[in-house]
Amino acid sequence: GAVVSQHPSWVICKSGTSVKIECRSLDFQATTMFWYRQFPKQSLMLMATSNEGSKATYEQGVEKDKFLINHASLTLSTLTVTSAHPEDSSFYICSAISSYNQPQHFGDGTRLSIL
Amino acid sequence: DQQVKQNSPSLSVQEGRISILNCDYTNSMFDYFLWYKKYPAEGPTFLISISSIKDKNEDGRFTVFLNKSAKHLSLHIVPSQPGDSAVYFCAASDSGNTPLVFGKGTRLSVIA
Numbered sequence: 001g002a003v004v005s006q007h008p009s010w011v012i013c014k015s016g017t018s019v020k021i022e023c024r025s026l027d028f029q030a031t032t033m034f035w036y037r038q039f040p041k042q043s044l045m046l047m048a049t050s051n052e053g054s055k056a057t058y059e060q061g062v063e064k065d066k067f068l069i070n071h072a073s074l075t076l077s078t079l080t081v082t083s084a085h086p087e088d089s090s091f092y093i094c095s096a097i098s099s100y101n102q103p104q105h106f107g108d109g110t111r112l113s114i115l
Numbered sequence: 116d117q118q119v120k121q122n123s124p125s126l127s128v129q130e131g132r133i134s135i136l137n138c139d140y141t142n143s144m145f146d147y148f149l150w151y152k153k154y155p156a157e158g159p160t161f162l163i164s165i166s167s168i169k170d171k172n173e174d175g176r177f178t179v180f181l182n183k184s185a186k187h188l189s190l191h192i193v194p195s196q197p198g199d200s201a202v203y204f205c206a207a208s209d210s211g212n213t214p215l216v217f218g219k220g221t222r223l224s225v226i227a
Contacts, residue, residue, distance in 0.1 A: 004158070006158065009156075034214055034215075041219075042219065043204070043217045043218060043219040043220060044159070044204070044215075044217045045217075046214045046215070046216075049214055059214075093158050093159070095158075095215075103149055103161040103164050104149075104161070104215060105161060106151070106158035106159045106160070106161075107158045108156075108157045108158045109156070109157065109158045111156065
C-alpha cells in the first residue's frame with residue numbers, strides 16, 4: 001500500500017530554535033500534501049494544503065511566516081516551525097494524496113517538544 | 116462549529132462481538148467519507164471509505180454504512196479482535212482531494 005514517511009518522529013529543542021519536518025511519499029507521487037496538528041485528546045486540525053510547485057494554502061489562524069511549507073517535488077514536502085516556542089509543542093502529521101478520490105495516507109507524525 | 120462529530124469518546128466491546136462506531140456530519144456538501152485507525156504515537160491508517168453514491172461498503176471485517184438523509188455514517192467491525200483496540204477517526208470531504216475534516220475520534224477497546 002501507499003507509504004508516507006515522516007521524519008523526525010520526535011524533536012526536543014530549546015525555545016527560539018527552528019525545526020524542519022520532512023514528509024515523503026515513498027512509492028507514489030503526491031500531487032497534494034497536507035499538514036495537520038493534533039493536541040492531546042483533540043481531533044486532527046488541518047494547518048495547510050500544499051501542491052507541488054506552488055505556494056501552500058494556509059487555514060485561517062495559521063501563521064504562514066511561522067509555519068513555512070515547501071513542496072519542491074512530487075515526493076517531498078517540508079514544514080519548518082520557525083523560532084519555535086513552548087506553545088508550538090504538539091503532534092504534527094502530514095498526509096499525501098496521489099489523485100482525485102483516493103484516500104489520504106498519513107505519516108507517523110512528529111512529536112515536537114519545545115522547552 | 117464541528118462539521119464532523121463523533122459523540123462517543125470511547126467504546127468497549129468484548130472480543131468476537133460487533134463494534135459499531137458512529138459519526139454524524141452537518142455539511143451537506145460532503146460526498147466522500149473515510150475511517151482511519153490510529154495507534155498512540157503513530158499516524159492514522161486508512162481503513163475504509165465510502166462515496167455518497169453508495170450506502171454501504173464492505174472490506175473484510177469492516178463495513179461502513181452511510182445514511183445521507185440522516186447525515187450519519189457508521190463503521191461496523193465484526194468480529195472484533197483485541198488488535199482492533201485503537202482510536203478511530205471519521206473524516207469527510209466535499210470532493211476527493213480537498214482537505215479532510217476529522218471528528219474527534221472514538222477510542223475502541225476490545226476486551227479479550
